[in-house]
Amino acid sequence: MLRISELHAAYGKANVLHGIELSVEPGQVVCLIGRNGVGKSSTMKAIVGEQITRTRGTVEFEGASLAGLRAHEVIRRGVGYVPEDRRVFASLTVLENLLVPRRVTHPDRHLWSVDEVFRLFPQLHDYRHRRAGVMSGGEQQMLSIARSLLTCPKLLLLDEPHEGLAPKVAEEVVDAILALKGEGVSMVISEQALNTVRRCADRVFVIDRGMTVWSGSVDEFYADPQITQKYLMVQ
Numbered sequence: 001m002l003r004i005s006e007l008h009a010a011y012g013k014a015n016v017l018h019g020i021e022l023s024v025e026p027g028q029v030v031c032l033i034g035r036n037g038v039g040k041s042s043t044m045k046a047i048v049g050e051q052i053t054r055t056r057g058t059v060e061f062e063g064a065s066l067a068g069l070r071a072h073e074v075i076r077r078g079v080g081y082v083p084e085d086r087r088v089f090a091s092l093t094v095l096e097n098l099l100v101p102r103r104v105t106h107p108d109r110h111l112w113s114v115d116e117v118f119r120l121f122p123q124l125h126d127y128r129h130r131r132a133g134v135m136s137g138g139e140q141q142m143l144s145i146a147r148s149l150l151t152c153p154k155l156l157l158l159d160e161p162h163e164g165l166a167p168k169v170a171e172e173v174v175d176a177i178l179a180l181k182g183e184g185v186s187m188v189i190s191e192q193a194l195n196t197v198r199r200c201a202d203r204v205f206v207i208d209r210g211m212t213v214w215s216g217s218v219d220e221f222y223a224d225p226q227i228t229q230k231y232l233m234v235q
């Protein structure tokens with residue numbers, strides 16, 4: 001579904017990605033893990049073509065290159081993106097936020113309606129007339145995921161969906177991710193919380209200093225404690 005090979009990318013003259021390899025099969029949840037600043041968010045930005053410039057390598061989605069496409073065109077192809085900063089419209093209500101995305105219709109894609117999104121996130125339905133800016137971090141995260149569903153993605157990129165959330169709220173976000181997986185949405189999740197990896201992921205890609213340094217199944221990942229020690233612990 002998604003195949004990234006030898007990807008290099010830069011912010012202006014600053015090269016930050018130097019060999020990202022990543023692949024996602026239909027229906028899979030893939031976790032991107034690595035320490036702070038290794039290039040997880042940059043990898044997602046390079047997939048959607050936002051802010052960062054790809055300088056080498058290939059990014060293919062469903063067999064077609066994403067080279068040269070603008071972010072909205074990548075979204076139209078079926079890639080949803082929930083950035084780290086969530087970007088809800090603070091002064092709009094929950095319902096108004098959900099009416100913002102330009103709907104994408106495509107014969108072979110599930111067309112999410114606002115009602116369906118509310119069934120998946122009942123709390124958002126309860127708060128539909130509340131201004132997004134006053135909602136908690138977890139509720140804003142749900143709203144941001146809900147909004148991206150309305151672009152009917154086949155593949156969803158979630159950048160640290162648990163950042164700054166209390167453990168109980170983070171668990172609710174994991175439940176939402178599992179529900180989406182059940183609906184057949186493939187995902188790439190950038191993650192530092194190993195608990196999420198254990199609960200959601202099919203495959204793990206470890207990034208260090210802008211490069212993919214390890215990839216394997218979740219079982220292989222947990223079978224080798226040296227991987228977490230080497231690439232995740234702060235040294």
Ligand SMILES: Nc1ncnc2c1ncn2[C@@H]1O[C@H](COP(=O)(O)OP(=O)(O)OP(=O)(O)O)[C@@H](O)[C@H]1O
Nearest residue numbers: 011014016034035036037038039040041042043051
């Ligand atoms: N807009 C930008 N301009 C220049 N450099 C940037 C920009 N955004 C990120 N960087 C740099 O790119 C590198 C990779 O950052 P990135 O945000 O991709 O890391 P990350 O793995 O997502 O980290 P974190 O876990 O802290 O979110 C860092 O050195 C960072 O300082």
Ligand SMILES: [Mg+2]
Nearest residue numbers: 040041084160
């Ligand atoms: Mg990041």
